[in-house]
Amino acid sequence: MKMVKPILDAQDIYTYFYTESGVVEALDGVSFDVYHGEPVGIVGESGCGKTVTAKSTLRILDKNGKTVAGKILYKGVDLLELPDLQMRKIRGKEIAMIFQDPMTSLNPIFKIDDQMTEVIALHRNCSKKEALEYAIEALEQVGIADAASRVKDYPHQFSGGQRQRVLIARALALQPSLLIADxxxxxxxxxxxxxxxxxxxEMQKKHGLAMMLITHNLGVVAETTKRVHIFYGGRVVESGPTEDIFIDPKHPYTRALFDSIPSLEKDKHRLTTIPGLxxxxxxxxxxxxxxPRCKFATEICMRERPPDIIIDKQKARRVQCHHFDELDLHVDETTMQERTHVKEEA
Ligand SMILES: Nc1ncnc2c1ncn2[C@@H]1O[C@H](COP(=O)(O)OP(=O)(O)OP(=O)(O)O)[C@@H](O)[C@H]1O
Ligand code: SF4
Ligand SMILES: [Mg+2]
Incomplete structure (x- = not known):
């Protein structure tokens, strides 16, 4: 396996939210990395900290949230230590993010060109006229027909899919090195x-982007990513090459995710079928x-946080489980292809 250096190296991040009912320990010692030019999957059920991880990285947390410890190294520089002004330059230009709902990222009262050219001119240090050309070029690249005139339209004049295309175009027009797609x-x-x-x-490949793809859909992960980080309850419980994890998942939670696939088909591939809350x-x-949900749990599991166990250093394969090597985590003959049959419908 080739030795690649991470572009993003997050080490032991703790992000908390301060609410009336108490402190929400949303990220509890999260470590993960993304390699240059490579697509990485971030997977886990609702509320496990995927979006908070992305927002902690870009320092765009809600006001009641704070990353209280850890390092987030981007090209070797700790983003958590950067002055606001420098962080603003990183956002968009170096690290771009695409959100779940395209409408919330577009301002309904401005035309598309107004929402693209200003930010392009700022980050690419060019005139508004050049920025408009870049915007049109980017819209064409993402398949918006008649881009030169559509750029004068308002967001509501686009369909949902087209709006997401516009946002992808806006992100790519800034020529980032890392794309976070939530x-x-x-x-x-x-x-x-x-x-x-x-x-x-296609865009990830063409532009050689590093990408963090946040998703519930294991079929998408199998099809799109080279490596994957499995999140559970604000921690990363298993990491490694996608193929290795699909063929031989080590963590009981990851196993449960795969076991839940047949019922995912019925429920839009959402990972909601693992017993317990x-x-x-x-x-x-x-x-x-x-x-509380693990059928292999013993007394130590209730008492001690499992350490990060490195299974294969070269492959950056690790797992957080006290008993990962004692369990009869029988992997049947199911091939990776069968495990990911949901992708056909994705
Ligand atoms: N502003 C906030 N105040 C309090 N708690 C918050 C806030 N934002 C997020 N959280 C909590 O942080 C935890 C992680 O949330 P996050 O949005 O990262 O989940 P997620 O993995 O992205 O889930 P989903 O798949 O549903 O998008 C959740 O328990 C959530 O309730
Ligand atoms: S540490 Fe214990 S409870 Fe946690 S996943 Fe491993 S066996 Fe289950
Ligand atoms: Mg989310």
Whole structure:
């Protein structure tokens, strides 16, 4: 395996939200990395901290949230230590983000060109006229027909899928090195989802982007990413090459995710079928946060946080489980292809 250096290297991040009912420990020692030019999947059920991870990275948390510890190294520089002005330059120009719902990222009262040219001119240090040319070029690249005239339209004059295309164009026009796509297709019609995903994949390859793809859909992960980080309850419980994790998942939660696939088909591929409740992150379970739902849990799991165990250093394969090597985590003959059959419908 080739040795690649991470473009983003997040180490032991703790992000908390301060609410009337108490402190929400949304990220509890999260470490993950993204390599140069490579697509990485961030996976886990609702509320496990995926979006908070992205927002902590870009320092765009809600006002009641704060990253209280850890390092987020981007090209070797700790983003958490950067002055606001420098951070603003990183946002968009170096690291671009596409959100789940394209409408919330576009201002309904401004035409598309107003929402693209200013930011392009600022980040690419060019005139408004040149910025407009870049904007039109980017819109053409993402498949907006007649881009030169459509750029004068308002967001509501575009369909949901087209709006997401516009946002992808805006992100790419800034020529970032890292793209964070947070559930970029979930708000769209099923028929459009595959097209947008295809576009994101194509753009990632064409521009050699590093990408963090946040998703619930394991089929999408298998099809799109080279490596994956599995989140549970504000922690990363397993990481490694996508293929290795699909063939031989080590963590009981990851196993449960795969076991839940057949019922995902019925429910838009959402990972909601693992027995037990998603942990609340105010007063979360002690020890291993998965223990109330884990059929392998023992006394130590309730008491002690599992350490990060490196299974294969070269492959950056690691797992957080006290018993990962003692369990009969029998992997049957199911091939990766069978495990990911949901992708056909994605
Ligand atoms: N502003 C906030 N105030 C309090 N808690 C918050 C706030 N924002 C997020 N959280 C909490 O942080 C935790 C992680 O949320 P996050 O949005 O990262 O989940 P997610 O993995 O992206 O889920 P989904 O798949 O539903 O998008 C959740 O428990 C959530 O309730
Ligand atoms: S540490 Fe214990 S409770 Fe947690 S996943 Fe491993 S076996 Fe289950
Ligand atoms: Mg989210």
């Amino acid at each position: 559930e970029p297709t979930t708000a769209l019609d099923v028929t459009i989802q595959a097209q947008i995903l295809e576009l994101i994949k 998603v942990p609340r992150l105010i007063n979360p379970p002690k020890g291993c946060r998965f223990h």
